C-alpha cells in the first residue's frame with residue numbers, strides 16, 4: 001500500500017499541518033513531518049482536510065433500477081462529493097427487507113470500493129406498511145443493519161410504528177421515518193399555499209409532515225427507543241423538534257441540501273427537476289431549517305440523493321417521479337447556504353456531515369476526528385474554488401440535479417477511503 005504525506009492542509013477545527021497516511025490509518029498529524037521513502041507527497045496548501053463525509057440517506061437504486069443508478073456509480077458519485085460512507089435506502093426492487101438483499105447491497109459496496117455502503121433495512125415487508133420485516137435477521141446479517149426505514153412511504157400505522165420502535169430497541173437500532181401523513185397528501189404535487197393554487201397543482205400541506213413528527217416523537221418517548229426524522233422541511237417541523245429536545249425527548253433529524261437552498265417558486269417553471277418529496281417549501285421554511293441546522297435542532301445534512309432516468313423526469317409535472325440527485329453537490333450547497341453565510345463553521349460542517357451522521361448510523365470507522373490512529377477516511381476541499389454545475393458532467397448515472405447552471409463554491413480535490421484515494425484532482429481514480 002502506498003503511504004501518503006499530505007502537506008499544509010488546514011485540519012478542520014485545528015491548525016495547518018501535515019498528515020501522514022499509511023496502512024489504512026492516519027499515522028501522524030503535525031508540522032514538518034518527514035515522508036517515508038516510499039510515500040507520495042500531496043501538496044494541500046489552501047485546502048481544508050475534513051473527515052470523510054457520511055450520508056445517512058442515499059438512494060443507490062440497486063437492485064432493480066440499474067438504469068437510474070448502481071451501487072458502483074452511486075458510490076463513485078459519493079466519493080466525488082467527499083463521502084466515504086453512504087446509507088443505502090431500502091426502496092429498491094426487490095425491497096431491502098431481508099438479510100439476503102441487504103447483504104447483496106453491502107457486498108456490492110465492498111466490491112466497488114468507493115465508499116462503505118451501509119444498507120438501510122425496510123421497516124415493513126415490501127414497504128407495504130402492514131407487517132414488520134425481518135428486522136432482527138437484517139441486524140444479525142453480514143450487513144449489520146442498524147437503521148430501518150420505509151423511506152418513500154411513511155410508516156403511518158401508529159401501532160406498527162410503535163412495534164418497530166420496540167423491536168429495534170433490543171439491539172439499539174434506529175427507525176428513520178419518512179414523515180408524510182398519506183391521507184393529507186393524496187395526489188399532492190407541491191407545497192400547499194397560494195402558489196399551488198395559482199399553478200393548479202395539488203397542495204402538500206406542512207401539517208402532513210408535522211403531524212407525523214409530533215406523533216412519532218411522543219411514541220418514541222413512550223417506548224424509549226431511537227427515532228430519526230428523514231428530510232425535515234418546514235418551519236413547524238423545526239419548532240416541534242426544537243421543543244421536544246428542550247423537554248429532553250430523544251429524536252434526531254436531517255435536512256437535505258436542496259431544502260437549505262431552494263424554494264417552491266421553482267415549481268412555476270413546471271420543470272419536474274424541481275419535483276421532490278417532501279416538496280420545496282417557502283423562503284420562511286428555508287430560513288427556519290437553516291437556523292435549525294445552525295443551533296443543532298436539526299442534527300445532520302443528508303442528501304436524499306434520488307436518481308431518476310430521463311424518461312421518468314422529462315415529462316409532464318404530475319406524471320414525473322419525485323426526487324433529485326445530490327451527492328456531488330451537497331458540500332458546495334452547504335458551504336454556500338451555511339458557511340458563506342456564517343451560520344456554520346467548517347468544524348460544524350464536519351459535525352453535521354460526518355461525526356453526527358456516523359454516530360446516528362453507528363458507522364464506527366467513520367466520523368472520527370483527523371488524529372493519529374484513526375482510519376484514514378478523509379477529504380481535501382478547496383473552499384476558494386467556484387464551479388458551475390453541469391448535469392452532463394455528473395458522475396451519477398442520472399442527470400436530475402436542480403442546481404444545473406448555478407455557480408457554487410467549493411471543490412472536493414481528493415477523497416481517501418481507508419488510506420486509498422478514491423478521488424484525485426476532483427476525478428474518480430477509476
Ligand SMILES: NC(=O)N[C@@H](CC(=O)O)C(=O)O
Nearest residue numbers: 059151152276277306322323
Ligand atoms: N425524495 C424523493 O423525492 N424521492 C425518493 C423517495 C423519498 O426520499 O421519499 C426516491 O426514492 O426517489
Ligand SMILES: [Zn+2]
Nearest residue numbers: 151152178230
Ligand atoms: Zn423520503
Ligand SMILES: [Zn+2]
Nearest residue numbers: 089151152304
Ligand atoms: Zn429518500
